[in-house]
Amino acid sequence: MAASTPESLAGMTDQPCRRRVGVMGGTFDPIHHGHLVAASEVQGVFGLDEVIFVPTGAPWQKADREVSPAEHRYLMTVIATAANPRFTVSRVDIDRGGPTYTIDTLRDILAARPGDDLFFITGADALTEIFTWRDAGQLFEMAQFIGCTRPGYTIDISTFDQIPADRVTMLEIPALAISSTDCRDRHRRGEPIWYLVPDGVVQYIGKHNLYPNHPEVSP
Ligand SMILES: Nc1ncnc2c1ncn2[C@@H]1O[C@H](COP(=O)(O)OP(=O)(O)OP(=O)(O)O)[C@@H](O)[C@H]1O
Numbered sequence: 001m002a003a004s005t006p007e008s009l010a011g012m013t014d015q016p017c018r019r020r021v022g023v024m025g026g027t028f029d030p031i032h033h034g035h036l037v038a039a040s041e042v043q044g045v046f047g048l049d050e051v052i053f054v055p056t057g058a059p060w061q062k063a064d065r066e067v068s069p070a071e072h073r074y075l076m077t078v079i080a081t082a083a084n085p086r087f088t089v090s091r092v093d094i095d096r097g098g099p100t101y102t103i104d105t106l107r108d109i110l111a112a113r114p115g116d117d118l119f120f121i122t123g124a125d126a127l128t129e130i131f132t133w134r135d136a137g138q139l140f141e142m143a144q145f146i147g148c149t150r151p152g153y154t155i156d157i158s159t160f161d162q163i164p165a166d167r168v169t170m171l172e173i174p175a176l177a178i179s180s181t182d183c184r185d186r187h188r189r190g191e192p193i194w195y196l197v198p199d200g201v202v203q204y205i206g207k208h209n210l211y212p213n214h215p216e217v218s219p
């Protein structure tokens with residue numbers, strides 16, 4: 001039997017340990033429990049060391065609608081994730097400026113932590129649209145993609161088939177039929193959003209009057 005060395009017993013070799021890092025991109029206007037459950041479930045199933053939430057700077061595919069200022073979306077994301085020691089929040093997409101492309105998100109995150117293995121977390125709706133994203137073909141070289149099930153959406157199988165099989169995984173997560181759109185509309189109609197979003201986020205929205213009553217959202 002080969003003799004154990006202190007290094008081998010401790011699992012120490014010349015190879016640095018590769019950290020497994022999730023990246024959860026989103027507009028988070030506001031962040032809700034659907035986002036948090038998806039990130040938590042992927043963290044557990046894939047044994048991730050960390051999940052980085054990355055609020056978009058300017059989500060170009062949502063240019064036809066009003067999006068809350070990035071600083072508000074960033075602060076709501078910080079509030080929502082603060083209690084989980086594995087969750088962090090990155091400003092890369094906000095501080096870069098210009099339209100937000102995931103290819104840039106992944107480049108910036110990899111530059112800051114070379115050698116880490118990245119897992120990009122999306123819902124089934126976002127994954128279905130992935131070939132409309134900038135430089136989509138290169139994304140799968142930079143990260144493993146995890147598509148989370150989402151009530152009301154199915155992943156288009158032809159899209160799934162175009163992604164290299166070893167670079168994408170579909171994951172069934174506890175179903176939460178929550179969307180940011182519905183949270184905003186409910187708040188505008190004066191309906192509660194308690195328990196759809198974290199308590200601190202409800203309070204932040206009220207304090208800053210982020211989603212004021214709007215005549216188009218009838219009670
Ligand atoms: N309830 C949910 N279950 C699983 N994934 C979700 C859920 N809600 C959002 N996601 C995923 O989280 C990511 C960020 O979503 P985003 O911030 O656009 O939220 P949204 O609820 O879809 O917003 P909106 O209603 O304003 O379009 C996307 O990949 C999206 O698919």
Ligand SMILES: O=C(O)c1ccc[n+]([C@@H]2O[C@H](COP(=O)([O-])O)[C@@H](O)[C@H]2O)c1
Nearest residue numbers: 025026027059061100101102103133134
């Ligand atoms: O790279 C792109 O062109 C691209 C186009 C649309 C969406 N994305 C990313 O997909 C994630 C979810 O976006 P959204 O707009 O559904 O909140 C977020 O990280 C976005 O930056 C990326």
